Structure formats: structure tokens, C-alpha cells
Amino acid sequence: MRSISLYTERNTVIHAMDPISKLFYILFALLIPIILPSIKVSIVCVVLGLIFLLVARVFKKTIPVFSFVFLILLTVIIIQGLFRPGNQTTLFHFGPFTLYKEGLMFAFGVAFRVINIVSAFMILILTTKPSDLVESLVRKGLSSKIGYVIISVFQIIPEMMSSMETITDAQRSRGMETEGNLQTRMKAFLPLLGPVILGSLANTKERAMALEVRGFNSKGPKTYLLEEKKYRYSKVVQWGILLGIACALAWRILV
Amino acid sequence: MITVSNLSYAYQKGNPVLIDIHLNIDQRSTAIIGQNGAGKTTFVKLLKGLLKPFEGEVFIQNQQVKNRTAAELAKIIGLVFQNPNDQIFKNKVLDEVMFGPLNMGIDKQQATENAMEALEMVGLHDKLDMNPHDLSLSEKKLLCIASVVAMDTNIIILDEPTIAQDYQGKETIKKVIKTLKEKNKLVMTIIHDMDFVAENFERTIVFNEGKVILDGDTRFVFAQKDILKSAHVEAPEITKLGEKLGYRKTFLTIEEFIDYKNQERNL
């Protein structure tokens, strides 16, 4: 079945790591630059994130996301470099514009934080199956109903896409033009929406019944179909990250 | 009517579903048999232009399928889907059947006439306003057949028409096939019911693992015990009985067998 998840199967250390540790890493990437606002710290964090992406061998997959992010950041850098209030130290002129050091440094600070957070999320998303992530959250106490809702979102879109394809086949096999220019395609697409949406609502009803007969709402403790994906060093990683955050805090307060 | 040369297809690279098919399909009514997963449905979807060949060519009445959209081909070749839920998308039985004729540019009155005739043929003419999804599986299948019959195409392919049918349903389908043959249409079917094949189809093609391993007059095909076995297909019951009794003749229907016995006795 097709899937909308960005997960790519690889056999690396990062893939072997449990999803919760990766969530800890996101927390780390979020907090450290806030606690220690120095741009050097941010650079270290970015380099760390990029190393992890390289180790996980998913760097190529991040390129489209990063290109998009860079595009946005570029506008931030230009605007802040030119117009930030408090801009004093001139770096250089081009034409009627002057680029200032203060604005530029500020913009770089923002840029590094954004890249840092984006790469932390990418590490999680690209190396973890959505179902694994949800399952480990449920093990940690998330309600299994909410977990189910999250997983359904990942399933329902590919499902709607494939039912769209099925109906298109039914239509064109009975003489309705669905290929060709935009107008023909729109004309074929609009009548699709009804059956596709109604169809997936009908599916929902059936799925609810199927879940119910298999005891989805039963009160007893639940077991899991899959064995928990254990990572040997998860405790070490998680405590290490917490310790790192605590050190950063201490540094900030004491120094 | 249909010429297939050198046809190959794969859904995923490196996992071929059809391998180098060559076939010349003429006016004879034709059954396609073979194990599940042999590639039968894929084959007819290629004929219909719903899938595009990986390699090779399909010509239907001298039109190259590759250069036609499925919608254009719908005027000459109709396909009843294996799974009725994949085919039905209207909310009313009558609308479902009229969809095809209207798309082909037939005017409304003629389309209604075609639709009513087709629905009568399958015995659903008293359920015109029902929602197709409230029909039973066997009725849905009959509705799908009517939807394609109403389009009055020269070629009609039925993908497993007898699934979920009781005796009555099978008799209805037999009647439809007979009527279509009388109108000089090419009827093809994919089917697992060998008795049905023997009674209704002149030619039989056996698919196995993406290849055609046997092709010919139905009587000839059902006499090839060993090849059938290798394709995991069994001959019709009466054929097997005749063979067990040691007759050299290959029987296809019970009537044939009885006639033969009577003649034998009279000698």
C-alpha cells in the first residue's frame, strides 16, 4: 500500500534508536539555543543534527525540506540585515542598500535555531515509522484512542487516493473522459468527491464495528501485537540529554 | 478482433505479472482461466486501456490501444469489473446503468431504453430507484453486467461474473451471454467455474504465472490433462467422469454425455 509517511527503511544506529529518545533529542534541540543564546552554541547544535542525519543516511531526503526552509530564511536574513531597528555597524553597501552587522547576526541566530529544530524533527520523521512512534507513546500512557486517531490520519489519505483511482477507472472504462487537459480533468474530478468522501465515511462505520467486535473499548489492560522495539542505550541517551539540558541551565545561571 | 503481440506488464519493476503474451482473439466466445494471481485481470485491463503496457502492442479492431484513451475505447470494449464495489459509483440503479450510454453520446431516451432492456435482462428492472449499495453482492454483480451491456459495445469482457451467484443467477448470466452472442458480439470472460466454461465458451485460454500455457477450442483444452494440472486447473466434472470411465471422447456437458450413452445403448 502507498503511504504518506516519509519514513525510509535503513539499517543504521539512528533507526535502531527508540522513538522516545528521538523525542528527547527534539526537546534538546529546542531548549539548548534558548537557554544558551550564543550563536556558537547554535552552530554546534546544527552540526550535531546534520551529523545525525548523515549517520542515518537520510540526508538526501531532507534536501527538499531544507531548500524550502532556506528560501524562507533567506528573506529573513535580507530583511533583518537591511532594516532591523538598531542596525548600526555597516558591513557593506550595494546600490542604495546598506547591510548591517546587527541585523545580520540576529538573522543568523534565527536561521540556526530554525535549521536546528527542523533537523531534529527530520531525524524523528525520517527514521521512525509513524505506527512505531504512536505505539511507544501509547506504551508511555497516551490514550490508545488518541493513538488510533493519529495512525488513521496516516492511513486515510492513501486510502482516499486509491479509492479515487478506482472510481476514475470505473468512470473512464464507461466512456467518461478523465485524461487530457485541465478542464476535462476537473470535470471528471468534481463528481469524484461525493463517492470518495461518502465511501470513506461508510468505511469509518464499518471500521468502527470491526474495532468494536475486537474489543477496542474493553476496559482490561491491553497487550501489543508487536514486541516493544528496545534500544539498549535509550536510558543512557535520555538521561544524557536531560543532563545536558541541566548543565546548560546551570551554565546560564552561574556563569 | 483483438491482436496482442509481445505484451509484458509489471506493477513493480522486477516483478513481472505478464510475460510476452501473443494472442489473436477472434469472434469465438472466449474464456480465460487460471489460478488466482495468474495475471488474468491485469490482462483484460490492458485490453481495455486502463493499464498501459510495459512492452508490446494491443490492437482492437485495428486501433492501437496505446494511442487511445480508455474513454475512447469504451465505445468498442466493455469490461465488467471483478469487484462490483470498484465499478459502482452512482446512487441509483438506473443512473448507474445509464452512465455509460450517456457518456457515449447516446441521447437520453435511447439511453433509458438501453438501460431498461439491460436491467430487464438481469432481472433488476423492478429496483430502478434503489441505492446500488443496498443490493446483495450477487445483485450488484448483475447490475454491473447490465451497466456494460447497456453500452452495446462490440466486445464485452466479464471478470468472474459467477462469483456469489446461485443457480438462478448463473442461469441469468448464461442467458445474457447467449443473447450477446446472438447479437454477434465477442464475449470474453475470466472465470473459475469450469462447468460454466464448458457449457458456454467455444475457446479457452489458460494463464499460468503470467504466461499463456494453453489456448484452443474448449474441448481440446480440457483434454490436455497434464498441462491443466501444471496450471492447477481442473477439467469440468463431466469431462473428468468421462475420462475416468475410459471414454476417448472429451465431454463438455451433461447432455452430450447422456446423448452419447443413449446412442451407445441403441447400437
Ligand SMILES: Nc1ncnc2c1ncn2[C@@H]1O[C@H](COP(=O)(O)OP(=O)(O)O)[C@@H](O)[C@H]1O
Ligand atoms: N494494483 C496492483 N498493484 C500491485 N500488484 C498487483 C495489483 N493488482 C494485481 N497485482 C498483482 O499482480 C498479480 C496478478 O494479479 P491479477 O491480474 O489480479 O490476477 P488474477 O486476476 O489472475 O487473479 C498478482 O500477483 C497480484 O498480486
Ligand SMILES: [Mg+2]
Ligand atoms: Mg482477477
